[in-house]
Amino acid sequence: MDTRFDFNRSDLETPPETEPDRQLYFIDLCRNYIRRKKEQDGKDLTYAVITFGCQMNAHDSEKLRGILDQIGYIETDSEEADLVIYNTCTVRENANQKLYGHLGPLKKKKQENPDMMIGLCGCMMQEPEVIEKIRTSYSYVDIVFGTHNIYKLAELIFRRLTEEKSVIEVLKEAEKTVETLPQKRKYPFKSGVNIMFGCNNFCSYCIVPYVRGRERSRTPEDILEEIKKLAEDGVKEVMLLGQNVNSYGTNFISESEIINVRPAYGFPELLEDVCRIPGIERVRFMTSHPKDLSDRLIEVMKKEPKICKHIHLPVQSGSTGILKKMNRRYSKEQYLLLVDKLRQKMPDISITTDIIVGFPGETEEDFQDTLDVVSKAAYDQAFTFVYSKRTGTPAAAMEDQIPEDVIKDRFDRLLSLIHDISAEQTKRFQGMTKPVLVEEINRQDKNFVTGRLEYNTVVHFPGDASLIGQIVNVKLLEAKGFYFIGEME
Ligand code: SAH
Ligand code: SF4
């Protein structure tokens, strides 16, 4: 065997069968490889994880970075690193195109650096056509894995090093979740926490259920244990993550784990338990599906001061007819009633949303309904997307796909309305003093820091690095569109 792979492990022949021991074993073997490389070449090997897509993916990347740090790779943000991993998104076609734009130039870099490895993972890799394209047009990619086996990164790297050929391992459905592997957080004071994986909703435009698999909730015990450890480690704010957190607890990960779960334990109960963890000062969650938002959740949000008064409640369209074709399972009226209920119980709440423009068959009248909902719901912020046809989803086969110029015109009108309404909404806090969790030094002016209100609104104010991670009272002097300029009290 090549001396680079002389890992000096007496138990090399027998990797453990059970997790996480198996992965810890492979982490160990890879660590020996990195150490030996350093002895031979006198340099550290570096890595970069490039993330596309949503908060779920960002959190998955923290797990990848945790494993790579343990192995002994040194993190950089340059795509010249010895190991570059792209954690991909495929929710819209343009997310997909982005990856190929990055991959092309890497071929040459790989020729220049024989140590270089390229890894691809995430949602896009769950699509068989993508794997085919990578095999044929990007065969210099070293490791390909999907959304269900990111915990296996060390094992896959080890296989790539020893087998001397590309390693492609994509699973259709999750086999297991591995709870105790390392994670490297972007911020020391806040963290995402998965409470569930996958999605069962099958909105007719959306590819997520196909690439993330069936909905599975983690047990409350595992979630609470993880958050306790985060709190002990200095985390003040957690964001509970799931495609539809309101249906938490419907399907637990495995039968055997259900034993410890209390009957009727759902998302509101989980939130209450999270709020009891000492050290945690702010609790957020994302995403809420309007069809499952219960009165009990609203009650818990209202009474628990640690829960941020912000809800991301994607409406997607304001037209009942389009919502039906989208398989969203609520009407325009039901959505607006929900918004009223939230505002009645929590008058200061901030509501944000996602909207798709140009779903097949969307008429001007349907679009007017969307504008109407935007006016009535008075969103603090709305993320707007041009409908993107995803192969294999029911909407891709629908008639009446909307022409680009019509979509563009509607998109511009929607954006301008949102701009006005959100600016108006943000102003409601002007002149008040509110707690801000300081996140970072301002990117434009190093004499300022940037943080967030519980409403998720960004605030910039004069301050220095010593404030990062602290919650401080800030007077909100001037609303500027989506954000505030303030002054510490
Ligand atoms: N689970 C979340 C959303 C996840 S995807 C929810 O149900 O709200 C994030 C957003 O991407 C969606 O809210 C939707 O607005 C948008 N999106 C999903 N599929 C899309 C498509 N095919 N075209 C355009 N936007 C899409
Ligand atoms: Fe996609 Fe709908 Fe699931 Fe959200 S709830 S991830 S939009 S299928």
Ligand code: F3S
């Ligand atoms: Fe994209 Fe996957 Fe998230 S498709 S939006 S990264 S769940």
